[in-house]
Amino acid sequence: MAQITFDNLAHSYLPAPKADTDWALKPMSLTWRDGGAYALLGSSGCGKTTLLNIISGLLHPSQGRVLFGDRDVTDLPTAERNIAQVFQFPVVYDTMSVRENLAFPLKNRGLPSDQIAARVDAVARMIGMTDTLDRRARGLTADAKQKISLGRGMVRQDVNAILFDEPLTVIDPQMKWELRTQLKALHREFGHTMIYVTHDQTEALTFADEVVVMSEGRVVQAGTPQSLFDAPAHTFVGYFIGSPGMNLLDAQVQGATALVAGTAIPLGAPYAARHGRVQIGIRPDAVRPATEGLPFRLIRAEDVGHHRILRGEVAGAPFNLVIPEDEPIPASFDRVALDPARIGVFVDDWRIDPLERAA
Amino acid sequence: MDKPVNNRAWFLVLPVLVIVAFSAVIPLMTVVNYSVQDTFGNNQFFWNGLGWFQDVLESDRIRAALGRQLLFSAIILAIEIPLGIFIALNMPKRGFWASLVLVLMALPLLIPWNVVGTIWQVFGRVDIGLLGHTLAMLGIDYNYVNDPWDAWATIIVMDVWHWTSLVALLCYAGLQSIPDAYYQAARIDQASRWGVFRYIELPKMQGVLLIAVLLRFMDSFMIYTEPFVVTGGGPGNATTFLSIDLVKMAIGQFDLGPAAAFSLIYFLVILLISWVFYTVMTAQRDRT
Numbered sequence: 207m208a209q210i211t212f213d214n215l216a217h218s219y220l221p222a223p224k225a226d227t228d229w230a231l232k233p234m235s236l237t238w239r240d241g242g243a244y245a246l247l248g249s250s251g252c253g254k255t256t257l258l259n260i261i262s263g264l265l266h267p268s269q270g271r272v273l274f275g276d277r278d279v280t281d282l283p284t285a286e287r288n289i290a291q292v293f294q295f296p297v298v299y300d301t302m303s304v305r306e307n308l309a310f311p312l313k314n315r316g317l318p319s320d321q322i323a324a325r326v327d328a329v330a331r332m333i334g335m336t337d338t339l340d341r342r343a344r345g346l347t348a349d350a351k352q353k354i355s356l357g358r359g360m361v362r363q364d365v366n367a368i369l370f371d372e373p374l375t376v377i378d379p380q381m382k383w384e385l386r387t388q389l390k391a392l393h394r395e396f397g398h399t400m401i402y403v404t405h406d407q408t409e410a411l412t413f414a415d416e417v418v419v420m421s422e423g424r425v426v427q428a429g430t431p432q433s434l435f436d437a438p439a440h441t442f443v444g445y446f447i448g449s450p451g452m453n454l455l456d457a458q459v460q461g462a463t464a465l466v467a468g469t470a471i472p473l474g475a476p477y478a479a480r481h482g483r484v485q486i487g488i489r490p491d492a493v494r495p496a497t498e499g500l501p502f503r504l505i506r507a508e509d510v511g512h513h514r515i516l517r518g519e520v521a522g523a524p525f526n527l528v529i530p531e532d533e534p535i536p537a538s539f540d541r542v543a544l545d546p547a548r549i550g551v552f553v554d555d556w557r558i559d560p561l562e563r564a565a
Numbered sequence: 566m567d568k569p570v571n572n573r574a575w576f577l578v579l580p581v582l583v584i585v586a587f588s589a590v591i592p593l594m595t596v597v598n599y600s601v602q603d604t605f606g607n608n609q610f611f612w613n614g615l616g617w618f619q620d621v622l623e624s625d626r627i628r629a630a631l632g633r634q635l636l637f638s639a640i641i642l643a644i645e646i647p648l649g650i651f652i653a654l655n656m657p658k659r660g661f662w663a664s665l666v667l668v669l670m671a672l673p674l675l676i677p678w679n680v681v682g683t684i685w686q687v688f689g690r691v692d693i694g695l696l697g698h699t700l701a702m703l704g705i706d707y708n709y710v711n712d713p714w715d716a717w718a719t720i721i722v723m724d725v726w727h728w729t730s731l732v733a734l735l736c737y738a739g740l741q742s743i744p745d746a747y748y749q750a751a752r753i754d755q756a757s758r759w760g761v762f763r764y765i766e767l768p769k770m771q772g773v774l775l776i777a778v779l780l781r782f783m784d785s786f787m788i789y790t791e792p793f794v795v796t797g798g799g800p801g802n803a804t805t806f807l808s809i810d811l812v813k814m815a816i817g818q819f820d821l822g823p824a825a826a827f828s829l830i831y832f833l834v835i836l837l838i839s840w841v842f843y844t845v846m847t848a849q850r851d852r853t
Contacts, residue, residue: 263752284749284752284753297749299765302764310764
C-alpha cells in the first residue's frame with residue numbers, strides 16, 4: 207500500500223497533441239493518501255478511465271510521473287505495480303470455475319495453496335457466491351460474472367490500490383447497493399487505497415471520503431462530498447453535483463450586491479470587480495418563494511417524496527427550488543428570495559473568494 | 566389455447582422436400598442402388614446383396630488407401646491447426662499492415678485447386694522447377710516422381726501452403742472479437758503469456774477452431790485434385806488416396822458396384838470422424 211502522487215501528469219491519445227482539446231487528460235498534479243477511498247466523478251469521456259489506466263500502467267502517460275510512495279512507477283509494467291482493477295464490463299475466464307477465477311491472481315503470484323483456498327473462501331463469502339464456487343464461469347449471468355470480477359479484484363491483500371472502473375454498471379439496483387456497502391466495509395477492514403470511477407454522483411458521494419470531479423480532461427475540484435456541495439470550485443461541479451444541480455445566473459457583481467436582469471440581490475460578502483463572464487450560483491434548497499426579490503416563473507412542480515422540486519425560470523435561465531415536504535407552498539408567487547450566505551460568485555466558470563476571505 | 570390442426574400445412578414444406586430430394590436424396594439413392602447390384606453389361610442388373618461392401622472392406626488395396634488417407638489428414642491437421650493459430654496470434658491487429666497481411670493470406674485460397682497442383686508440379690521439377698532445381702543444386706537428392714518420401718513431402722507442403730491461411734484467418738477472426746478488457750484484466754492479474762493464450766485466447770477461439778478442424782479434416786480427407794495433378798497417385802501407389810482410388814475404380818475400370826459401395830463407406834467414415842471431432846470439441850464447451 208502506498209500514497210499515490212501524480213506529478214505534472216498528462217495524456218493524449220494523439221502522437222503530437224497541439225490544441226487544448228487534443229489532451230484526454232490535461233496536466234495535473236495531485237496526491238492521494240495511502241488508504242483513502244477516492245471517487246473519480248465526471249461525465250462520459252472526461253478522462254476518468256484514462257487516469258485510471260495510467261495508474262494501473264495499462265496506459266503510458268504522454269508526460270509527467272506517477273509515484274507510489276517515493277517510487278517512480280511511470281515506466282513499470284502493470285504486473286509489477288501490484289494493482290487490482292475491476293472493469294466496467296465483466297471479465298471472467300470462461301473455461302475456469304468460479305473458484306479458479308478467484309484464485310487466478312493468487313496462483314500467478316505463486317502463493318501456497320492453503321493460503322489461496324482461505325482467501326478464495328473469504329472473498330466468495332463477501333460476494334455471496336459460496337454455493338456456486340465449483341460452477342463454470344461460462345453461462346453465469348452478467349451480474350454473477352461481474353461479482354466474480356469484483357472478487358478477483360479484492361482477492362489479493364497486498365495490492366497498492368484497488369481501482370474500480372464503473373464496476374456496478376451491469377449490476378441490478380438492489381445488488382448495487384449491497385455490493386457498494388460491502389466495498390465500503392472492505393475498505394474499513396483492510397484499508398486499501400480504493401479509487402472508484404463513476405458518473406453517478408450518488409455512488410461517488412456514498413463511497414468516497416474524497417471525490418475528484420473531472421470535466422473535459424481536467425480535474426476541476428477534489429474534496430469531501432460536503433465541500434463539493436457547499437462550495438463548488440467550478441460551475442460544472444455545482445451543476446453536476448446535487449439533484450437538481452446548482453442554479454446559475456448571469457450577473458453583474460458590485461461590492462456586496464449582484465445585479466441579475468435589473469434586480470439587486472444582496473451577497474454575503476463584498477467581491478472585487480472582475481472581468482469576464484460573471485455568474486452567481488445558489489443551491490435550489492437555499493431559495494424560497496417570496497413576495498419580493500427576483501422575478502420567477504414557475505413551470506412545473508415535482509413531488510419526489512421527502513421534498514418537492516419547483517422548476518421554473520429566472521431571466522430566461524432555468525431555475526429550480528427544493529422545498530421540504532412539510533413546508534407549504536404559496537398558491538401563487540412570482541418572486542424568489544436567495545439566502546445571501548449561500549450564494550457563490552463565479553468568474554469564467556471558476557469560483558472566486560470574497561474580499562475579506564481572500565485577504 | 567387450442568392450436569388449429571390442418572394437415573394441408575404439410576404442403577408448405579413440399580418445395581424444400583422436392584429440392585432436397587433432387588439435390589441429395591435421389592442421387593445418393595442411385596449410388597445405393599448400384600452398390601447392391603451387379604451387371605454384365607447390356608444394362609442388365611442382378612441383385613448382389615452386401616457382396617460389394619464385403620469386397621471393399623476386405624480389399625487390401627482400399628485398406629492401404631484408407632491408411633494413407635488417415636495418415637495424410639492427421640499430418641495435415643497436426644501441422645495446419647497449430648501453425649494457423651501461431652500465425653493468427655502474430656498477425657497485426659489493425660492498420661495498414663493488418664489489411665496487407667489479410668490480402669496476402671487470402672491469396673492461396675483464391676487459386677483453383679488444379680492450378681495449385683500445377684504450380685507445385687512445376688515448382689518441384691528437378692530440371693526446370695525453382696524448388697526442385699535449387700534443391701538439386703544444393704546436392705539434395707529430391708525427386709517427387711521417383712521417391713515416395715519426396716512425393717509425400719511435396720503434397721503435404723503444398724497443402725500447408727494452400728490451406729493454413731484458412732485456419733489462420735478463422736482464428737484471426739476469433740481473436741479480433743476479444744475485447745481489450747480481457748487482456749487488460751490478464752495484465753492486472755499478472756497472467757503469463759501462456760496463461761493469456763490458455764485462458765483467454767484459446768477459449769474464445771474454440772468456436773472457430775471447431776469449424777477449422779472440421780473443414781480441414783473433411784477437405785484433406787477428400788483431397789483429389791492436387792495430388793492427382795502433382796503425382797497422379799504415384800510413385801507406385803504411394804500417394805493414391807481414397808478419392809484417387811475411387812475415381813480409378815469408378816471411371817477407369819467402370820466397376821460401378823464396388824465403386825458405389827466404396828463411396829458409401831467413404832461417406833460414412835467422413836461422417837463418423839466429423840461427428841467424433843464435433844462431439845469431443847463441444848463436450849468441453851458445454852460442461853458446466
